[in-house]
Amino acid sequence: MCLQKKKDIKFTLSRQEDIIFGVNQTLHIPFSWADRRPIWLDKFFYVPKAYDRHAESPPQKMFTNDAPICIEYCCGNGQWIVDKAKQFPHLNWVGVEHQFVRAKQTWVKGQKQGLTNLCVVCCEALLFTRHYLHEKSVSEIFVNFPDPWPKRHHAKHRLIQPPFLEALARVAYGKGYFVTDDAPYANQMVRVVKGSTDWKLLLEAPHYVHEWPGYGSSFFESLWKQKGKTLHYIAIERNL
Numbered sequence: 001m002c003l004q005k006k007k008d009i010k011f012t013l014s015r016q017e018d019i020i021f022g023v024n025q026t027l028h029i030p031f032s033w034a035d036r037r038p039i040w041l042d043k044f045f046y047v048p049k050a051y052d053r054h055a056e057s058p059p060q061k062m063f064t065n066d067a068p069i070c071i072e073y074c075c076g077n078g079q080w081i082v083d084k085a086k087q088f089p090h091l092n093w094v095g096v097e098h099q100f101v102r103a104k105q106t107w108v109k110g111q112k113q114g115l116t117n118l119c120v121v122c123c124e125a126l127l128f129t130r131h132y133l134h135e136k137s138v139s140e141i142f143v144n145f146p147d148p149w150p151k152r153h154h155a156k157h158r159l160i161q162p163p164f165l166e167a168l169a170r171v172a173y174g175k176g177y178f179v180t181d182d183a184p185y186a187n188q189m190v191r192v193v194k195g196s197t198d199w200k201l202l203l204e205a206p207h208y209v210h211e212w213p214g215y216g217s218s219f220f221e222s223l224w225k226q227k228g229k230t231l232h233y234i235a236i237e238r239n240l
């Protein structure tokens, strides 16, 4: 099923995980189980779900220049990161999103606007950070509205937890920003940063603010603001 055609860019999806796109790029799909592998295609990095041979695919250089790299984890449909990539063309931007359809939406936005400073990664955030990023290669980190998993017995699925901050500490050398509408998750984020020797909180207690002029707008930021929800912005910095 061909979902989108634009000039010489062809984006074909037969199952969520079976993709072909790009000029003269052929990938035989569906992957056989044994052939499943991460692929790099035209500013899109794809790691098949349940793939576990990460050591066989070392990190690659994502951009041809050496400009600082900023990452947005959980980029959703890409509204926030595409705006940032346009606004700050001297920086490199990487959007990480584990849902293929949303990663594709972000990539399509970037391609339509001719953004050469934006890469999209379809992979789970912790896996990508652990296995596919070079040490001290990331300048700034943004996590905008990660899934809050509000039920207590689901909270174990939240992204901002000690293993993620540890993985980030290996690859990052600058600041990080977390944004959530969920007050318990905001407090958990603060606790997790306080418990880390690698990171420090930059804002005074309660360590978040409810507004951050100029931070940028995302689909969920607009949605929650429209519904009158209170947002929480947390800023952290790497202890070096």
Ligand SMILES: C[S@@+](CC[C@H](N)C(=O)[O-])C[C@H]1O[C@@H](n2cnc3c(N)ncnc32)[C@H](O)[C@@H]1O
Pocket: 073, 074, 075, 076, 077, 096, 097, 098, 099, 102, 123, 124, 125, 126, 144, 145, 146, 147, 159, 218, 219, 220, 221
């Ligand atoms: C509530 S949405 C926010 C999307 C976007 N940041 C925004 O503000 O509009 C959360 C997004 O994070 C993605 N996500 C959740 N957990 C993830 C993980 N561990 N790794 C990568 N993406 C994840 C979800 O698929 C979803 O698109």
